[in-house]
Amino acid sequence: MDRMEGPPDVVVRRLPLYARSLRYLLQEGIESVSSQELGDRINVTAAQIRKDLSYFGEFGKQGIGYDVRKLLQQIEDILGLTQEWPVALIGIGHLGEAIARYEGFRQQGIRIAGLFDSNPAKIGKVIDGMTIQSFEEAERVIREQGIRLAIIAVPARSAQEVADRLVMAGVRAILSYAPTVLQVPEGVWVRYIDPVAILHSMTYYLARDIAGVRHNNPET
Amino acid sequence: MDRMEGPPDVVVRRLPLYARSLRYLLQEGIESVSSQELGDRINVTAAQIRKDLSYFGEFGKQGIGYDVRKLLQQIEDILGLTQEWPVALIGIGHLGEAIARYEGFRQQGIRIAGLFDSNPAKIGKVIDGMTIQSFEEAERVIREQGIRLAIIAVPARSAQEVADRLVMAGVRAILSYAPTVLQVPEGVWVRYIDPVAILHSMTYYLARDIAGVRHNNPET
DNA sequence: TAGATTGTTAATCGATTAACAATC
């Protein structure tokens, strides 16, 4: 299956970077920006920014550029960031704990709604004001609160089962830190954070002494 | 600038996923695999795997498929994973500590060569047998040991300066967890890990109830 | 008005997929 219309996924993946850059501009007190200036900051061409935005509407003024505050608001609106998204965090090892403590989520529309781990020794432990609960509780909480987003930070060997059960409980988008490809039913989004793979793709070039500036790679 | 020939970067970024999948196959005792079977496991088409591999040589046997052990060895060789890569880790907050403690690196050719932080209160603290050193020490160690890979886990506001100084010291590839786009000179590779941006790109679909299975996105 | 910059169309570029001869 693949979505019926709408902007390409690459474009959707770039929007958050535009939003972030606009936030920084605002912090610097810059209220107006051209596609060129915005592009320079994030190593994206001006044409690409304009094209990307054109999928969603018209946001600029010829001869002037974009009102930073307004464009930011509009992109956040498009991304659904006017609401707060509760997220279930599964797997509270070192990484899970770091994620739980990270302030960058809360500030940007993401609320860690619960910490869950299957290790009984961890259950009850409090991190940043949140108490670690069992994985069974996760399934209950997801159902009860209608949570649709989850972050998986469990070992690779348990990731698939965790994903299966999360989806069963109602999760529709998963960000997985586990180094394994998940199989999920249609209707569920999965994205990965994979530092080892990224490092390995760079050692390829280092091993050959191939110099590069890889621009135009939002994320990756 | 952009590299003079060679396989496309997308292909290089998929190789580590192939390698990992082959490692899992080996663990399962599977010694032979077809492009179709391998592809099914990681949601990539058989054609893509064969095409990708063809940039580097011929590794399979018609009618048979690939010898898992041999192909894995060859991909690891291509990626430069026959050697161990020392990595400087900068920024030892919660995330940096989790990275320092992560065993997945060591197991896969990545050796954390040193922990560095600019906060004097942290210097001297020992994590997993490694002592946190000052950032000035990082510059010295990078030079002395010829380190070319670094992981940045500092706050966004200091990431650019850290990157500048790392590059000055000799770093040629950076994996950054800081939510900001780095400007680096030609000849330096930069990749990002950006969970907030990823989550925001998924809230786009959740907000619209657009169902999806996003395959063919190694990493993302 | 003149200069700047948008939104959009068309051209280009690059990546993925399909198809199949070669061959194990």
Next chain:
DNA sequence: TAGATTGTTAATCGATTAACAATC
């Protein structure tokens, strides 16, 4: 030999870039 699967070429698909009329 018959069946399976590779490596590769050609076709397709999609994304990026260039260019420019519209217009602030």
